Amino acid sequence: MAEGVTVTAGAPYRVVVGRELDIGELVSEALEPATGVILTDSNVGPLHAGRLAGELEGAGWRVVDTIEVPPGERSKSLSSYGAVVRRLALTGLGRDGTLFALGGGVVGDLGGFIAHTYMRGISLVQLPTSLLAMVDSSVGGKVGVDLPEGKNLVGGFLQPRAVIAEVGWLETLSDRELSCGLAEVVKMGLLCGGGFYRDLELLPQARGREAAALETLILHSVRFKASVVERDEREEGLRAILNYGHTVGHALEAAASYRILHGEAVAVGMLAEAELSRRRFGTDLRGEHRRLLEAAALPTRPPEVEPAPVLEAMKRDKKRRSGEHRFVLLKGVGEPVWDQRVEDAEVVEVIGSL
Numbered sequence: 001m002a003e004g005v006t007v008t009a010g011a012p013y014r015v016v017v018g019r020e021l022d023i024g025e026l027v028s029e030a031l032e033p034a035t036g037v038i039l040t041d042s043n044v045g046p047l048h049a050g051r052l053a054g055e056l057e058g059a060g061w062r063v064v065d066t067i068e069v070p071p072g073e074r075s076k077s078l079s080s081y082g083a084v085v086r087r088l089a090l091t092g093l094g095r096d097g098t099l100f101a102l103g104g105g106v107v108g109d110l111g112g113f114i115a116h117t118y119m120r121g122i123s124l125v126q127l128p129t130s131l132l133a134m135v136d137s138s139v140g141g142k143v144g145v146d147l148p149e150g151k152n153l154v155g156g157f158l159q160p161r162a163v164i165a166e167v168g169w170l171e172t173l174s175d176r177e178l179s180c181g182l183a184e185v186v187k188m189g190l191l192c193g194g195g196f197y198r199d200l201e202l203l204p205q206a207r208g209r210e211a212a213a214l215e216t217l218i219l220h221s222v223r224f225k226a227s228v229v230e231r232d233e234r235e236e237g238l239r240a241i242l243n244y245g246h247t248v249g250h251a252l253e254a255a256a257s258y259r260i261l262h263g264e265a266v267a268v269g270m271l272a273e274a275e276l277s278r279r280r281f282g283t284d285l286r287g288e289h290r291r292l293l294e295a296a297a298l299p300t301r302p303p304e305v306e307p308a309p310v311l312e313a314m315k316r317d318k319k320r321r322s323g324e325h326r327f328v329l330l331k332g333v334g335e336p337v338w339d340q341r342v343e344d345a346e347v348v349e350v351i352g353s354l
């Protein structure tokens with residue numbers, strides 16, 4: 001069973017979601033079989049790269065190398081970037097080559113940046129294996145690496161030639177990482193409203209790894225993210241709504257020195273931003289947020305952090321403009337408004353109130 005969404009940002013590409021997908025064939029519908037390299041991490045590689053290489057070769061591809069980077073955010077760095085592009089050069093991958101990014105958002109963002117820049121650009125196929133990568137990072141074309149000075153400070157936009165989300169890959173993902181992906185699903189359901197929002201009732205089944213529930217929520221998320229990206233590929237306006245929960249979330253993540261995972265920080269960030277929304281617009285969605293986050297087994301209380309480092313982290317936010325915090329708030333479910341100014345003191349007060 002496979003369903004697809006076409007993303008029309010740059011050259012249109014398909015995002016296919018399903019189980020027991022014939023990946024070799026799906027890739028070859030988008031790209032003429034030629035030479036390719038698989039980039040993965042050392043968690044995902046031993047589990048899924050061998051089979052992928054076999055399927056690609058069965059469809060006529062020549063897989064000349066499989067490169068594993070260490071798992072985790074630390075591989076989204078200039079040093080991993082340097083090591084991988086040098087290895088591609090040693091392998092002799094040419095301009096007609098394709099990079100298959102098999103992994104979570106780290107491998108997707110790093111692999112995307114490599115495909116964007118190696119030989120001034122080669123083809124990229126995203127093969128997301130974490131739920132976060134399936135619903136969020138593999139779609140939309142943002143690629144890049146971190147610097148010691150901050151996350152995602154070097155990068156570009158490169159739309160992949162195809163995205164293939166094999167739901168079976170999620171079987172080996174930890175429960176905690178699965179919940180982190182669901183945080184982004186909850187975020188997009190609240191932003192989108194309508195049928196997507198109603199289908200958030202499937203969160204307990206998704207959390208229980210029922211494939212049909214996962215597929216439904218992944219497809220909703222991809223459709224929603226694609227519709228936003230299509231209208232604002234370069235984040236000049238609308239695309240900013242995808243940062244709901246992230247202004248506070250990023251700051252909590254940094255202030256807690258990354259002891260909590262991104263999705264967990266975003267969960268608490270959304271609660272804080274729901275409270276800010278209540279103060280601005282009078283609609284109280286806090287109970288609804290709590291209910292959904294609990295169904296996804298996500299935290300609803302902030303980690304133990306002092307207000308000062310949270311504010312410090314917010315000040316370093318690269319999305320901050322002319323010294324003010326700009327928030328995405330919800331007037332109601334499916335009614336996001338962006339560019340809402342909030343003072344430091346109110347942010348601290350709201351985090352304290354959780």
Ligand SMILES: NC(=O)c1ccc[n+]([C@@H]2O[C@H](COP(=O)([O-])OP(=O)(O)OC[C@H]3O[C@@H](n4cnc5c(N)ncnc54)[C@H](O)[C@@H]3O)[C@@H](O)[C@H]2O)c1
Nearest residue numbers: 043071072104105106129130132133136137142169172173
């Ligand atoms: N480009 C974008 O638009 C965008 C959007 C959101 C997030 N991101 C980026 O994505 C990254 C986070 O992505 P992530 O949460 O997927 O992190 P990740 O890539 O580090 O994956 C999380 C962990 O799960 C493991 N893993 C992944 N798939 C697995 C599987 N099927 N089985 C077993 N283990 C598996 C990984 O090895 C890793 O240890 C961040 O760097 C973030 O900045 C990018």
Ligand SMILES: [Zn+2]
Nearest residue numbers: 184246262266
């Ligand atoms: Zn996020």
